Amino acid sequence: MQFTLLKNLCFAILLTSGQSNVVNDALSEQVLKRFDGQWDAIWIAVSELVVRLDALEKRLEENKSEECAPSERQDTDEVTSHYRIDDKLKEEFMILKKAFVAEKENLREFVELLEQKVEAKMKDVGIETVTELKHKVNLLANEKTDKELSEDIQGRVRTVEKTLNSVQSIADALEKRTKLVESKANKMQDSSNEFEGRLVDIETSVSTIMETQNRKVSFTAQLRPPGDATAVLYKKNQIIKFNHVFYNDGNGFNTTSGVFTVPVSGVYQFIFFVEGWKVDEDNDCPEAIVWLVVDRVGLVIVAVAEPVNKGHHVQAGNAYINYFTKGQQVLLGTTHTCETSVIAGYRTTFSGALLY
Structure with a gap:
């Protein structure tokens, strides 16, 4: 029992x-x-x-x-x-x-x-x-009873289904968050690419500005006789040394030698004036003739100042535009026409500028 x-x-x-x-x-x-x-x-x-x-x-x-x-x-x-x-x-x-x-x-x-x-x-x-x-x-x-056991099993099945639904909901939420993160990452990448593009543009602009700064080339020089003199006597084929510089952006003009050395390749314009002075009647060649010389070669770009009477002053000028490469040398000099030429100071000038 x-x-x-x-x-x-x-x-x-x-x-x-x-x-x-x-x-x-x-x-x-x-x-x-x-x-x-x-x-x-x-x-x-x-x-x-x-x-x-x-x-x-x-x-x-x-x-x-x-x-x-x-x-x-x-x-x-x-x-x-x-x-x-x-x-x-x-x-x-x-x-x-x-x-x-x-x-x-x-x-x-x-x-x-x-x-x-x-x-x-x-x-x-x-x-x-x-x-x-x-x-x-x-x-x-x-x-x-069997019915209750079946209901119990069904209840457990429903519990499992709820758990699976919860897991699926969590998985869906994680997938949404993943897509959101990927979308933000793509936007950040696009922003980064845009920023890089803008940075490249800025660098290009800065480079252009720097090049533009480096390409600012211009000068104006003047002939000033020494002491109290008002004119200078030059022989034929002689370089006119413009010893006073008003402006020399790019430091291309040398006052000691009177030669302009091209610092940057490009299109330049050169303008020059010369003033002749007839000192006496006995001067067989009273005119002052100058021309533009490039790399020691005289161009047929001349200015002829020809005074007629004694004590008469005459001014003449010319201009020239062409493409020059870096390192070329440009100057003004007397021609071989006259043995000597009297060139007045102050109103004899030489200018040049880089156009583009």
Whole structure:
């Protein structure tokens, strides 16, 4: 009776654990497995011992009923054999009795351990008495129908579906955020490309400005005679050294040599004026003739100032536009027409500028 109650207790605990989360499923399975295995082993052992004890008791009773004092007709061997059988039965009985006691002790220990575990499980699920346990077992056995089990499974399926939907929602949200981040990254890349383009434009503008600054080339020089003199006597094929510079952007004109060295390739315009002065009537070649010389080659770009009378001043000029490369040299000089020429100062000038 006690073993049947314990089995009902375990069954109730297992049914209750299937309905609530108070009892751990894994622990319940371990208790059930341990109970079934150990119970079966103990029950089989005890059953065999009972059968053997019953057989011995019958044999002993039969032996006692037939026991009598040995007659004179019985020989000594028969008596001795009878007592030897009786002793063997007693010895076998004692062995079985010890085995039964040992199995009984094992069963008691197993029952005590199982009772402790059942009581603990009962407290966990809120069951105080055995009567309440039996009522709970009957209630659970009646209520736990196939329909409810199906509904329970369906509920778990719905829970799993909700979890999957939540995971899908999270995945969709992550995908949206990923797309948003990629969109922002693309915008940042576009902004970066635009910034790089603007930076290139700025660098180009700066380079253009720098080149423009470097391409600002112009000068104006004037001939000033030394001391109190008002004119300078030049021989033929002589460089006119304009020793006073009003403006020299690009530092292309050299006042010492009177030569302009092209600092930047481009189209230049050169303008020059010369003033002639007839000092006396005896001058066979009173005109002042100058021309533009490029790289020591005189061009047919001349200015002829020809005074007629003594003390007469005449000014003449010319201009020239052409493409010049960096390093070319440009100057004004007298031609080979007159052996000497008197050129007045201050109104004899030489100018040039880079057009583009």
